[in-house]
Amino acid sequence: xxxxxxxxxxxxxxxxxxxxxxxxxNSDPTKKSSAKKKKNKKKxxxxxPLNPFYEKALRHYPIQLKNxxxxxxxxxxxxxxxxxxxxxxxxxxxFVVRSDFIDQQCHVCLDDLEGEKLMCSDCNKAFYCSKTCxxxxxxxxxxCGPISQVDAIGRSTDVDSDLLRLMTILMACKERDxxxxxxWTGDGExxxxxxxxxxxxxxxxxxxxxxxINVVTEASQRLxxxxxxxxxxxxxxxVTLACRINSNAHGLGDNQSRNTDAALGIFPLCASxxxxxxxxxxxxxxxxxxxxxxxxxxxxxxxEELVMxxxxxxxxxxxxxxxLLATKHFWCKCKRCTGPIEKSVDRFLHxxxxxxxxxxxxxxxxxPMEILVKGQSNLHVSTKPFKCASCGHETACEExxxxxxxxxxxxxxxxxxxxxxxxxxxGAKKLELLTKSGCTKSGELHTLNSIRFNSYIxxxxxxxxxxxxxxxxxxxxSILAMMEQYSDIGLLPGNTSEVSDFWxxxxxxxxxxxxxxxxRSIVLEKKxxxxxxxxxxxxxxxxxIVFGKNHPKTKAIEKLITTLTSSx
Numbered sequence: 015x016x017x018x019x020x021x022x023x024x025x026x027x028x029x030x031x032x033x034x035x036x037x038x039x040n041s042d043p044t045k046k047s048s049a050k051k052k053k054n055k056k057k058x059x060x061x062x063p064l065n066p067f068y069e070k071a072l073r074h075y076p077i078q079l080k081n082x083x084x085x086x087x088x089x090x091x092x093x094x095x096x097x098x099x100x101x102x103x104x105x106x107x108x109f110v111v112r113s114d115f116i117d118q119q120c121h122v123c124l125d126d127l128e129g130e131k132l133m134c135s136d137c138n139k140a141f142y143c144s145k146t147c148x149x150x151x152x153x154x155x156x157x158c159g160p161i162s163q164v165d166a167i168g169r170s171t172d173v174d175s176d177l178l179r180l181m182t183i184l185m186a187c188k189e190r191d192x193x194x195x196x197x198w199t200g201d202g203e204x205x206x207x208x209x210x211x212x213x214x215x216x217x218x219x220x221x222x223x224x225x226x227i228n229v230v231t232e233a234s235q236r237l238x239x240x241x242x243x244x245x246x247x248x249x250x251x252x253v254t255l256a257c258r259i260n261s262n263a264h265g266l267g268d269n270q271s272r273n274t275d276a277a278l279g280i281f282p283l284c285a286s287x288x289x290x291x292x293x294x295x296x297x298x299x300x301x302x303x304x305x306x307x308x309x310x311x312x313x314x315x316x317x318e319e320l321v322m323x324x325x326x327x328x329x330x331x332x333x334x335x336x337x338l339l340a341t342k343h344f345w346c347k348c349k350r351c352t353g354p355i356e357k358s359v360d361r362f363l364h365x366x367x368x369x370x371x372x373x374x375x376x377x378x379x380x381x382p383m384e385i386l387v388k389g390q391s392n393l394h395v396s397t398k399p400f401k402c403a404s405c406g407h408e409t410a411c412e413e414x415x416x417x418x419x420x421x422x423x424x425x426x427x428x429x430x431x432x433x434x435x436x437x438x439x440x441g442a443k444k445l446e447l448l449t450k451s452g453c454t455k456s457g458e459l460h461t462l463n464s465i466r467f468n469s470y471i472x473x474x475x476x477x478x479x480x481x482x483x484x485x486x487x488x489x490x491x492s493i494l495a496m497m498e499q500y501s502d503i504g505l506l507p508g509n510t511s512e513v514s515d516f517w518x519x520x521x522x523x524x525x526x527x528x529x530x531x532x533x534r535s536i537v538l539e540k541k542x543x544x545x546x547x548x549x550x551x552x553x554x555x556x557x558x559i560v561f562g563k564n565h566p567k568t569k570a571i572e573k574l575i576t577t578l579t580s581s582x
Contacts, residue, residue, distance in 0.1 A: 050468055061431035065214075071207070071283060077320065079287055089287040097509060098559040101296060101308040101320055102284055105206040109266060109279030109361070110152050111141075112176055119276050121154075122147035123303050124141055124266065138180075153186045160240035167240075171233040176278060178233060181255055182241070184280065186210060189245040191390045206304075211282035218255040218343035230256045236430045260343060266300030267511075267567075281306045290342070291321030292334055292350040294507060296453045299323055299561050311509040321348065327506055328464055330363035331355070332391050345383050354381055356403040357501050362462035363495070369456040374404035376414050393418065417457065424448055425435040432472060442476035445469040449492070462503070467496050474519075478554045485526050490520045509559045517553035518571060521546045525578070540582065547578045 064081050072079065076099065087214045089101070111119045112489050118127055120143035127141060132148050134140040137158045142148040154161075160182050172368050174459050188209040199337065200548040219227070234252035247255075262285040265275030277300070284298060284306055299307045325337050331351055338346050365375025378400055383393045393415055399408035430442030431437040443508035446468040448459065459466055474489040494516050501508035524546035531538040548569055 020521045043432050054244070067211075068283065068286070070250050072102060072172060072287075075324065076285075077101055078317075085289070085319070088289050089320045091316050091318050094316050094363075095310050095314040097310050097312050097561070099310045099314075099554055100176070100562070102288070103301070103305055103307045105327065106279035106281055106304045106306065107207045107209055107212055108180060109277050110176055110180045110183060111277045112275060114154060117141050120144075120147050120152050124277060125302065126341065132156060134428050137312045139164070149150035149296075153183060153190065153345050156186045156189075156242060156245060157182050160237055162241045164237070167233050167236045171229050172234065173233040173508070177230075177259060178237060178278070179344055180259055181234075181252060182237065183244045184255060184259075185252075186243070188212075189508045190249070200392070205284050211286070212255075212258065212280055215280075215282055216286055216325075217254050218248055218261050219254050219257040221343040222257050222260070227253060227333045237408070247507060264298055264300075264305065268305065270326050275300075279304055279306065283371040284308055288323045289319070289321050290338065290344075290346065291319075291328060291348040292323065292331075292346060293348065294323045294327075296320050296322045297507075297510065297560055299511075299565065301565070307562070309560065309562065311507050327510075328361055328363070328467055328500065330464060331358075331360040332386060335381075335383075336386055339383075351380075359462070359500060361403055361564065362460045363464040365459055366417050366419060366458040367460050368405060369409065370404060370407035371405040372456050374402050375408075375460045376400035376409055378405050378414065390554045413457075415460075418465075421448060421463075422461055424467055425469055428469070429472060438476045438479050442473055442480070443475040449473060449489070458521055459475060461498055462496065467493070470496070478523070478556065481525055483530065487520065487523045487527065490516060490523060494520065502549075509556050511560050514556035514571075515554065516551050518574075521549035521553060522576065524549060543578055547575060548574045550578065 061081050061083060064087070069079055069269050070110045076092045076095060079087070081087050081091055082454060095101075109124075111121055111124070116139065117131070117133075119125070120127060120131075121140050122142060125143045127143055132142040132145065134148075134154065139161045140151065140158070140430075142151070159178060163191065164175045164178045164182070167173070168178055173312055187206075188297055191209045213260045230253050231249060234249045234256075235253070238246060238249065246364070259280065261277050261280075262280060264281055264284065266277040266279055267275060288296065288298075288308055295318065296308055296310050299309055301307050308320070308322065310320075316503050324342060325334055327334075329337070335346050335351060338344060350358065350360070360380075361375055361377050362377060368374050368376060379392050381393075384529075385391070396411045398411065400411055400414050401408050423449060428441045428448075431444065433442035446469075449466055456560050474486050476494065477483075477486040477489060494513070497513055497516070498508065500506040524542045528542035528546060529540045531542060553570045554575065557565070557571055561568050
């Protein structure tokens with residue numbers, strides 16, 4: 015199945031990425047000189063001015079929009095900003111409820127569907143919380159026919175049906191905007207970002223895997239047969255639209271506490287000006303009614319670029335860059351990815367403790383792009399010894415490689431026991447060995463190694479499943495302690511939705527412990543209830559910054575605290 019974010023075989027894209035990222039691969043000095051002249055000529059050209067629409071649409075926010083040769087479109091802070099500052103709130107040009115939640119969220123306001131719900135009886139693919147929302151879905155009558163066939167087309171062509179649904183809705187938006195002559199000029203408020211902004215988003219089609227282009231072309235051809243002619247666009251434009259969705263779509267979380275995207279939308283303003291950074295100072299938050307908000311998660315200085323993360327921050331540098339190349343088609347040059355590895359938290363994420371000083375790790379140099387795009391890394395191709403970042407002690411690269419491969423193998427075996435065989439005891443034992451290694455023992459995984467971090471989460475779930483609540487609580491605390499260390503040592507953000515989720519999970523575990531000890535000891539029950547309230551209070555502090563005080567997820571934590579307080 016081709017997903018919305020394809021995991022491309024990036025080795026096939028090496029030549030294109032070399033050209034796109036301006037790698038110097040030609041050894042002919044005369045050709046280098048020619049290339050340099052062309053580059054200088056390009057630099058001397060004027061930067062295309064931004065459409066006035068963008069500045070008018072974002073005029074209420076403390077940001078400044080820029081467009082430069084070096085960074086392209088981006089936003090910087092117009093003043094010193096506090097954590098929790100709103101940088102942008104945008105109504106999606108279009109969004110779809112993901113297939114797994116298709117009958118659980120309203121397709122207009124994204125409210126949870128509880129009790130009675132309305133459904134389109136023609137396609138059985140559109141659900142609403144009320145008659146009002148059903149009547150407000152003015153696009154559905156146009157796309158009902160093709161939407162009813164999307165699942166069948168997706169299965170037969172191996173294309174994600176959510177992608178096809180979002181393409182269909184966007185094509186209807188394009189027709190609606192063009193028919194109404196909708197050209198917002200900044201006078202008054204807008205309900206959703208107009209479609210023409212979608213056409214200005216980068217598609218990276220030239221870097222997209224050929225297999226994806228082929229299957230989406232076939233699916234687009236079939237989809238056109240089901241569509242009314244009024245919303246037809248050429249198949250080539252449909253394929254480019256699919257590439258734009260892959261490169262720019264944002265998930266919208268549900269209103270509950272689970273860390274899952276219930277919907278997927280296109281937000282051209284957010285996608286155009288808030289770029290990626292592996293040490294983000296902002297984050298995006300899904301809101302009701304198909305809105306996306308950008309908020310600061312730490313204090314930001316005036317003129318500092320506003321960036322958020324598209325990927326898992328707790329991966330090492332090579333993994334992050336490889337994922338961004340595969341899914342977003344760019345080579346990350348953020349401060350974290352370009353800083354000296356021997357001074358970066360990244361060295362710990364796949365680090366082995368030095369055998370001599372035991373205070374630091376052997377540094378694995380970052381892999382150049384021309385090697386990484388071929389599916390290789392310095393961990394596996396380097397022949398030079400790896401040096402300790404503190405004392406300079408050297409060890410053979412084969413030794414470090416073997417230790418990390420053994421750890422990866424143990425992790426894989428533990429996860430296989432859990433997922434394939436449902437053997438949670440065996441899986442927990444394998445994972446627990448990884449979480450207990452490291453710290454100051456020479457030749458073992460560093461305490462901040464990402465393999466250890468990734469082992470903690472399934473280990474916690476195994477212990478909870480086995481009824482070992484106290485063990486699950488200790489693992490949860492270890493996860494939060496690691497996140498705090500990442501923040502303190504590596505300048506990674508301390509306020510994230512993931513951190514708030516783990517605080518909430520800790521509160522829930524402590525509440526369960528209080529319930530279990532209720533009949534045995536009132537003192538223990540009160541102890542666990544106090545710990546639960548403390549954990550929920552920490553979750554509330556983070557949620558207030560990341561989501562805002564009025565977000566449903568923040569309100570849910572407030573209710574939990576109120577309930578616990580009345581029990582103490």
